[in-house]
Each structure stands twice: as structure tokens, then as C-alpha cells.
Amino acid sequence: MTLPATLRAPLLCLILPASAVLWAWPEGLPPWRGLAIITAWTGTGLLLASLLLMLRQPRLAEHLGGLSNSYRWHHLSGTLAYISLLLHPLALAADGFTEDPRTAWLALAPWALGWPENLGWLALLLLMGGLAGSFGPPLAYRPWRAVHFLLGAGVVLGLAHVWALLGNASGVLLALFVCLFSLGWRLLADDRGWGAAPYRVSSVRACARDSIEATLTPCSRALPARPGQFVLAAFGDGGHFHGSKEFHPFTLSEVGDNGQLRMAIKALGHCTRHLQALEPGVLVRLAGPFGEAAQTLPDGRPRLWIAGGIGITPFMALLRQETSGPPTDLLHVFRRAEEAPFLDELESLARQRPELNYLPRATGDGPAPLADMLAPLDSLEERSVYLCGPPGLVDLARRLLLARGVNALRIHHDSFDFRGS
Amino acid sequence: MKTLYRLSTLLFWLAVGGFAAAPQWLPEPLSQTPPSRATGTQPRLTPAEMARHNREGDCWVSIDQQVYDLTLYTPTHPADPAVILAWCGKEASTAYHTKNAGRPHSPYADRLLPRYRLGPLQP
Numbered sequence: 001m002t003l004p005a006t007l008r009a010p011l012l013c014l015i016l017p018a019s020a021v022l023w024a025w026p027e028g029l030p031p032w033r034g035l036a037i038i039t040a041w042t043g044t045g046l047l048l049a050s051l052l053l054m055l056r057q058p059r060l061a062e063h064l065g066g067l068s069n070s071y072r073w074h075h076l077s078g079t080l081a082y083i084s085l086l087l088h089p090l091a092l093a094a095d096g097f098t099e100d101p102r103t104a105w106l107a108l109a110p111w112a113l114g115w116p117e118n119l120g121w122l123a124l125l126l127l128m129g130g131l132a133g134s135f136g137p138p139l140a141y142r143p144w145r146a147v148h149f150l151l152g153a154g155v156v157l158g159l160a161h162v163w164a165l166l167g168n169a170s171g172v173l174l175a176l177f178v179c180l181f182s183l184g185w186r187l188l189a190d191d192r193g194w195g196a197a198p199y200r201v202s203s204v205r206a207c208a209r210d211s212i213e214a215t216l217t218p219c220s221r222a223l224p225a226r227p228g229q230f231v232l233a234a235f236g237d238g239g240h241f242h243g244s245k246e247f248h249p250f251t252l253s254e255v256g257d258n259g260q261l262r263m264a265i266k267a268l269g270h271c272t273r274h275l276q277a278l279e280p281g282v283l284v285r286l287a288g289p290f291g292e293a294a295q296t297l298p299d300g301r302p303r304l305w306i307a308g309g310i311g312i313t314p315f316m317a318l319l320r321q322e323t324s325g326p327p328t329d330l331l332h333v334f335r336r337a338e339e340a341p342f343l344d345e346l347e348s349l350a351r352q353r354p355e356l357n358y359l360p361r362a363t364g365d366g367p368a369p370l371a372d373m374l375a376p377l378d379s380l381e382e383r384s385v386y387l388c389g390p391p392g393l394v395d396l397a398r399r400l401l402l403a404r405g406v407n408a409l410r411i412h413h414d415s416f417d418f419r420g421s
Numbered sequence: 422m423k424t425l426y427r428l429s430t431l432l433f434w435l436a437v438g439g440f441a442a443a444p445q446w447l448p449e450p451l452s453q454t455p456p457s458r459a460t461g462t463q464p465r466l467t468p469a470e471m472a473r474h475n476r477e478g479d480c481w482v483s484i485d486q487q488v489y490d491l492t493l494y495t496p497t498h499p500a501d502p503a504v505i506l507a508w509c510g511k512e513a514s515t516a517y518h519t520k521n522a523g524r525p526h527s528p529y530a531d532r533l534l535p536r537y538r539l540g541p542l543q544p
Contacts, residue, residue: 027496028496029496029497030497033497075422076422079422079425079426082426082429083425083429086429086430086433089437090433090436090437090440093436093437093440097440097443099536101440101443101444101447102444102532103532103533104440104443105440105441105443105444106532108437108440108441109441112527112532113527114525114526114527114530117527128430131426132426135422135423135426135427165499165500166499166500
């Protein structure tokens, strides 16, 4: 019996802290002191799981049920690790409290502790500050990224704290190795793009107002991408264009037979607005492909696709590749028709393909009328559902579909919330 | 998760604040220095007597001319208890003050130590 891929990430989040706690299991200690050790190693194990789950390696991501699933558990295990580590000094203080209040305070007061213990304090404050970047007021990408680096520093200092107290214990060295390996891989292979494939922009066209579609031609090897997937792309320089060279996710709008890829880019933020000036000749490095949602759709079952704005992109790639398919209702909501990518092409496809029921709806500045759009559709519970759009739209669609009796396991979507905010 | 982060952080600092305030609000123990565990029936705390308590389960050490019974403390030591067990029955002042790594114990550790004091080392 094979374990479903989506369960492997939570299993990792269970096995690592459990192993760490068993290795360091406190025997014969007072209860609060024992709790301090258990919370410390639970937090350490969860942090290591969180580090492993942040790696953006396509095969690893596929093994763990997709990058979206990995990141969901990366965020959850990191948050639970933080809470567990908050309990560690409090449990030590509670242990001192059984003697007298002053002893309890001396277990916390930085000026009463040695530097190994204060390394632990510093690590905890870095974790607190790093998470504030995700859970505090919204930050622009670059400030958020700088603040997020505090988390990596916090993990390293936390393990240094353990190493200073316990010495060269095998478990500590193993944890340090996993930590440094994960951070090194992320910084060098993922962020620097050592394993990324070079492509070159061969053409750029406007596909709606504030949206472009770029065609990318491989310079050497082509990524084994499939329609519905996304890649992490770092745009470089070329012509008059100067890219940020940072990796951001973009969904493919077409996967060509000759390795060519197309991606649609809507001006939604600083980076994507700058990309509206993209020119042919620009070098792009691509990592991936990622995205499991479209790959898990069962064949033959009637389909219900719901897209919001630029979220139409994966459906475009799927429709462009297949010549026929099962009955498909495609609900596409957008603010204004001139801002809707591929509107003309989709209407043309719907005229040519009787199985495709394309239902576009301009919403203006109002809410998406999804309930009204779903009302005339019957037998929803028999459909396989694929959602792509802003989180608010996806949440609304999911609620409405569940209320209409659709099995949650048949509702698929890839989340692009890599920041966990 | 945002709520979880904010709530746990708030509760953490409230608890830290509580531990900081507790010594001001709760009564101090009657004596700042825990009483010696020496009793009338205790053997003389000579180097020879101390040397007899040289193993796990019966571990005395002398630090700065004071004898301590670390038998009960050893399992709770943050580092491997073996680092203490190596000094059972011996004079361990240097080991205590340097942790064999050139760094002293924390004031917190200094405050814990008197709890285990048996009395002054006798000639």
C-alpha cells in the first residue's frame, strides 16, 4: 500500500519531532524540567521539517504532494515549532518556580544567564521577528524576504544554543547537518538558481490590458512541463529590459511540442508591472515545473473549471493542448472585459468545441456572482472541479461547491501563497 | 496561523512579565542562602570521605572549599550527566568555573548550587 503523496509532508512533520523527543527523552527529571526538554526537541524537530519542506526541488515537491502542499506544511510546522519553543523557557522558569519566584526569574533573565543560554534567547527573538514579517502588517516582497531571513538565522542560532549546552551529541550534529543542508540548498540551488534551465524570450504580445503573454524558447534542455503547471521564473536582462533576477511563480499558458513555453503575466505588483515592458531576447531562468492540481484531475469525468482574472491561464494551457475532452463548464470572472486575458480566443474555442461551455462574467468592482453562475449548473457532485484565482474567489467557490454537495476531495487547486501570510 | 502566532506571542510575554514580577509580589524565602544539609550525624567532610562518594547515585564534589552532594542534581544537568560524573569524589573548582571550555557557569547555576551544599571541606 502506497502512502498518498499529500500525507507525506504531515508525516515528516510528525516523525522528525517524535524522533527528536525520543532521542532526548527525559528520564527521572522533575515534571517542568522534563517538559522543557520535550518542548525544546519538539520545536527543533518541527523546525527541521519546516526547513526541508521549503526546498523548491521539483521531484521532492512531487513526492510531497506538490509545492503548494509542501508550503502549507512548511508554514504550519514552522508556526507550531515557534509555539513549542516559546514553551521551553517558560517550562524552565516554572521548574525554578517550584523552588522560589526569584529562581524562576533567574532562569529567564538574560543578565543572569551565560552566553549559551542567551543564544537561545536570541534565536527565539529572531524567530519571533521573522514570523512577524509573515503574520504582521503586509510587507512588500523584498522587505518581507529580508525579514524572513531572520528565521534562518534563528534556526542556526537555536541549534548553536543546543550545541553549546550539550556538546557534540550525535542528535545535535545531525540536526545541524539537516539545517545547514536545507539552508544551503535553498540559498544556492533555489534562490541562486543553480539548477534552473536557461530560456530566452522569443516573443511578447499583449493578451489584455495590463497583461502580456511571453513565449520562451529553451537555450538548452527543456523543462518537462505539462499544461496546468507553473514554473519559477527569474527574468534577466536583454535589450532595454533589466529584470530583477528573482524567482517568482508564473503559470504556463501553453506547453509547446518543441519545448517552447508560454506564460501570461498580469500587472498585479511591482515585479509583474515591471514585466509588462518585457522584450524579446531577455534571458530567463526557469525552475520547476510545479503544480499537481491539474495533474490529479480524473480522466473522463465532467469538469467544472472556475477561474478568476489571470487565473484563466492554466485552463488556457489545458484547452490549447487537448483537441477534445469531457463536458466542461468554464466559469471565468473578471472585472472588465478589456482586462480579461484570452477572452476572444476562449470564445472562439467555445464556438468550435461543443463540449466546452464558456461562461465569462464581468463583475465590475462588485463581488463575483459565483452563486448565480453556479445555480443553473446541475450534477455538480459528479464533476471534478479545478479552481484558479485570487484566494477570496477560491474560498468562496469552495464554500459554494461544498454546500452544493461536491466532495472536497474532488475540488482541486494550486495555492500560490508561498509567504504564508 | 496569524491568530495562533499573535496569541502565543502575547501569552508568552505575559508569562515572562509574570515571572519578572513574581519576586516583587510574592514573599521571599525566609533565608536567601539555603541551609547547609550538614547534620550532626553526617561524617566529617574530609577529602578522604568525599572520595568515597565517587559514582552515579552517590556523587559528592568540592568546589571552592565547599562540599556538594550532586547526586540528585546530576540527571537534570542540561549537558550530558557524564560531565559531572567524571568529577564525583573529586575537587572540581576549576571544572565548575571553566566548564572545561574556558567559560564560567551562569549566575543561574550559581544560585542553584547552594541547594546541594553539605558544608565546608575539612582538613
